[in-house]
Amino acid sequence: MKQSVSLNTAGKIARFNIFRFLFQGSIAKVKQMDPKVALKKVAISIASILLFLGLWHMGAKALYNKEADFKINKALEERGQAAADSEAACIASGNPDCQPNTLPSPAQVWASFNSLLKDHGIISADKAAFKEKTAALNAQREAENLDPIVYTGRPSFVDQIWRSLGTVFAGFLLAFFIAVPLGIFIGLSPNLKSAFNWFIQVFKPVSPVVWYLLVFMIVKTVLIGSPDDSSFTISFVSVGLCSMWATLVNTAMGVSSVDNDYINVAKVLKLGTFQKIFKVILPSSLPLIFTGLKITLSVGWMVLIAIELLAQSPGLGTFVWEEFQNGANDSNAKIIVAMFVIGIIGFLLDRIMLAIQNSVSFVKTDAI
Amino acid sequence: MSTITANKTTDFGHNGIFPSNEVMLDLKNLKKVYPTPKGDYVVLEDLNLQIKKEEFVTIIGHSGCGKTTMLSMIAGLNEISGGNISVLGKYIKGPGPDRGVIFQAPSLMPWMTSLQNVLLGVNQVFPHATKNQRNDIAKYYLQKVGLENAFHKKASDLSQGMQQRVGIARAFAIKPKVLLLDEPFGMLDSLTRGELQDILIEIWNKEKITAVMITHDVDEAIFLADRVVMMTSGPKAKIGDILNIDFERPRTRKSVLEHDDYYTYRKHLIDFLEH
Numbered sequence: 001m002k003q004s005v006s007l008n009t010a011g012k013i014a015r016f017n018i019f020r021f022l023f024q025g026s027i028a029k030v031k032q033m034d035p036k037v038a039l040k041k042v043a044i045s046i047a048s049i050l051l052f053l054g055l056w057h058m059g060a061k062a063l064y065n066k067e068a069d070f071k072i073n074k075a076l077e078e079r080g081q082a083a084a085d086s087e088a089a090c091i092a093s094g095n096p097d098c099q100p101n102t103l104p105s106p107a108q109v110w111a112s113f114n115s116l117l118k119d120h121g122i123i124s125a126d127k128a129a130f131k132e133k134t135a136a137l138n139a140q141r142e143a144e145n146l147d148p149i150v151y152t153g154r155p156s157f158v159d160q161i162w163r164s165l166g167t168v169f170a171g172f173l174l175a176f177f178i179a180v181p182l183g184i185f186i187g188l189s190p191n192l193k194s195a196f197n198w199f200i201q202v203f204k205p206v207s208p209v210v211w212y213l214l215v216f217m218i219v220k221t222v223l224i225g226s227p228d229d230s231s232f233t234i235s236f237v238s239v240g241l242c243s244m245w246a247t248l249v250n251t252a253m254g255v256s257s258v259d260n261d262y263i264n265v266a267k268v269l270k271l272g273t274f275q276k277i278f279k280v281i282l283p284s285s286l287p288l289i290f291t292g293l294k295i296t297l298s299v300g301w302m303v304l305i306a307i308e309l310l311a312q313s314p315g316l317g318t319f320v321w322e323e324f325q326n327g328a329n330d331s332n333a334k335i336i337v338a339m340f341v342i343g344i345i346g347f348l349l350d351r352i353m354l355a356i357q358n359s360v361s362f363v364k365t366d367a368i
Numbered sequence: 369m370s371t372i373t374a375n376k377t378t379d380f381g382h383n384g385i386f387p388s389n390e391v392m393l394d395l396k397n398l399k400k401v402y403p404t405p406k407g408d409y410v411v412l413e414d415l416n417l418q419i420k421k422e423e424f425v426t427i428i429g430h431s432g433c434g435k436t437t438m439l440s441m442i443a444g445l446n447e448i449s450g451g452n453i454s455v456l457g458k459y460i461k462g463p464g465p466d467r468g469v470i471f472q473a474p475s476l477m478p479w480m481t482s483l484q485n486v487l488l489g490v491n492q493v494f495p496h497a498t499k500n501q502r503n504d505i506a507k508y509y510l511q512k513v514g515l516e517n518a519f520h521k522k523a524s525d526l527s528q529g530m531q532q533r534v535g536i537a538r539a540f541a542i543k544p545k546v547l548l549l550d551e552p553f554g555m556l557d558s559l560t561r562g563e564l565q566d567i568l569i570e571i572w573n574k575e576k577i578t579a580v581m582i583t584h585d586v587d588e589a590i591f592l593a594d595r596v597v598m599m600t601s602g603p604k605a606k607i608g609d610i611l612n613i614d615f616e617r618p619r620t621r622k623s624v625l626e627h628d629d630y631y632t633y634r635k636h637l638i639d640f641l642e643h
Contacts, residue, residue: 261475264445267463269489269542279488283479362479362524 022351024358053106060105067100096329104333109340112333120156127151155314157334161341164315167232168297168304168349171239175296179244180289183251184277187285193252204245208303212238212310231313238307243300250292254285283362290357297353301346316342392456392578393419393442393546399450400437411437413604415451417597419546422576426589428637429599429608435582438599439550442580443469455545465493468544468577470552474531478524482515482534483507485523489542509537512571529560533567540571547572549581553588565591566621573618586637591624596633598640609640 020027033041068091076084090098104112130151138148155163186192215238223230258281266276282289308317320338323331398415401408411434419425429435440446442453444463453460455467468489476485486506494502510519513533523531532552539547552568553561569592572579583589589596593613600608613633615624624630 261471261473262477264463264469264471265475265477265488267445268443268465268467268469269492270464271488271492275492280477283477286479362522 021355022348024355057105057107060103060108063102064100064105067102071098071100099329101327101332104330104336108330108333109336112330113337115330116157116334116337120158123153123156123159126153157319157337160314160316160319161345163313164304164308164317165345167236167308167313167315168239168300170232170236171243171300171304172297174237174240175244175247175300176293178240179247179292179296180251183248183289183292184255184282186248187252187255188277188281193256200245200248204249206242208238208242208306209310211242212307215241216311231311235304235307235311235313235315238311239300239304242303242307243296246295246299247289247292250288250295251285254288254292255281257288258284286361287357287363290353290361294350294353294357297349298346301342301349305342390421390456391418392421392423393417393580394454394457395438395442395451396454397451398438398441398448398453400434400441400446401449410604411602413606415606417607419578419580421578423594424572424579424581424592425595425597426581426583426593427597427599428583428586428589428641429605430601430641431584433599433602434605435599436550439548439580439582442546443467443548445469465489465542466545468539468542468547470532470535470539470547470549472551472554474523474528474535476523476526476531476534476538478522481520481522482510482526482530482537483519485534486510486538486541489538493542505541506537509541509571510534512540512574513537513567529556529564532556532564536564536568536571540575540577543575544577547577547579549579551582551584554584561585561588562621568592569619586634586641589637590630590633591619591621596637598637611636 075087219234266280305317308315309321323334395417400412490502596611598609
């Protein structure tokens with residue numbers, strides 16, 4: 001499943017290189033390992049995946065049967081034996097109209113995944129056709145200084161993923177540009193540290209939902225009268241504010257706990273403030289700053305779904321919510337697909353951060 | 369301690385060995401007090417020491433007697449509670465590159481190469497030199513400590529001994545007036561320690577930078593020094609005794625070990641430390 005997702009999001013060659021970049025550490029480790037040990041590790045992983053799928057399948061089947069029995073009994077009590085029989089026959093025939101609505105099985109989820117991809121193919125083709133059709137018209141409109149006609153059809157699942165990634169990336173950048181400089185100042189100055197301590201302690205534990213409401217109050221007023229949709233701004237600002245605390249705290253800690261030996265060297269050499277910060281303090285606190293950034297990115301991705309859902313900003317959160325409201329036959333399976341996609345993307349984001357960290361920081365960190 | 373002749377303890381002159389009698393480093397009535405809840409803890413008191421230009425002085429004493437405190441006060445990294453320290457007649461104010469320090473831990477920036485580590489100081493001290501000139505200075509000293517093949521190696525990839533070589537190069541490259549060495553070889557195995565002593569003395573013979581070095585090793589103290597300063601145990605540590613080492617320079621380890629006076633000196637130091 002994971003492979004198919006990346007197959008669709010990136011070209012074959014690019015995928016290979018990204019894969020190498022992300023899993024360099026693991027590849028090197030496997031190469032060093034005794035082939036027998038490596039094989040055993042792979043076998044254990046595969047066995048655990050199969051076990052998971054098996055348990056899931058059995059659990060889903062049990063829930064399915066319970067729901068089906070309930071439906072048949074209900075028909076029997078309310079409408080008699082004939083209705084119960086036709087209900088049972090309908091369920092057994094696999095007719096979508098009377099399927100029990102419960103936890104989908106792995107096979108159903110896989111089928112939904114494929115149908116989502118197919119849907120994406122259809123929408124992409126539709127979009128391309130639309131673009132071709134309107135190309136001449138848009139060129140003409142541009143010459144007349146009019147807005148181009150844009151595709152306003154339903155976004156596909158893959159489009160939703162990209163939008164979510166865009167939102168989380170914007171939120172992450174916001175968190176980065178607030179938390180890292182602020183963390184450095186707080187770490188450098190004990191006075192600023194006392195000034196900001198209450199602020200950090202009080203606002204750090206606030207729930208994403210409350211952050212969303214706060215941002216909503218402010219952004220709504222700031223963007224008053226603006227024709228643009230503010231939901232994207234609201235959701236990425238909320239994501240940034242929720243997730244920046246880990247980076248803020250870790251940066252401040254990293255900067256204030258630089259090895260005393262390095263500080264002494266800087267003192268003896270009488271380095272200027274600028275040099276001291278950029279040549280000594282920052283490089284030495286990079287590992288902690290990155291730990292913070294990694295937490296920020298994963299927290300951002302985690303709260304994103306809830307915030308998109310509230311803000312009605314396009315993305316995976318909205319997708320999940322719409323599927324839940326929709327209540328179609330395969331809605332549950334699509335929600336589970338989204339769950340896996342969210343999990344796998346979260347994992348890949350973490351690996352990207354780790355790879356970036358290892359390429360700039362002097363301390364090499366292993367993946368867990 | 370009482371066996372030393374009056375002549376040896378009071379004569380701080382050097383019998384014409386030194387070309388200059390100029391006082392480089394002067395510690396006067398130096399005092400260090402740490403306030404504690406139970407009252408002041410006096411580490412050093414009434415410590416007086418004059419070190420001449422181009423002199424190499426080693427300091428030995430028991431652990432915790434305040435040697436490192438004294439050295440970091442000279443470096444300007446530790447505040448002076450009383451008395452004063454002057455370099456060439458000028459009172460010191462805080463740390464500065466006129467007093468180079470080789471720390472016990474190599475204290476290199478692990479994210480920099482050995483060349484970058486040395487350049488960090490060189491750029492600071494020779495801001496008007498061209499980039500090439502500064503590179504040449506850094507490379508010259510790295511060659512001197514035997515690291516001509518490791519200019520571009522990350523400090524974190526070097527062994528402890530190699531790192532301390534970079535530390536030596538960094539300290540000499542900034543051409544300080546006084547070199548302060550805080551047990552620089554304490555963390556090394558004895559083989560590496562011997563190698564580094566040879567490197568240190570070789571480069572020192574060329575540069576003749578006034579040096580103050582703390583050590584626990586009696587043989588190292590004798591081999592390197594013109595004078596060995598013995599400190600009494602704390603609290604209220606002061607200078608207990610000073611021993612002149614009259615070996616000719618340049619010295620080799622062999623000539624020092626075979627010298628008639630070597631064991632007299634050694635016995636003197638060990639007697640002091642054991643009483």
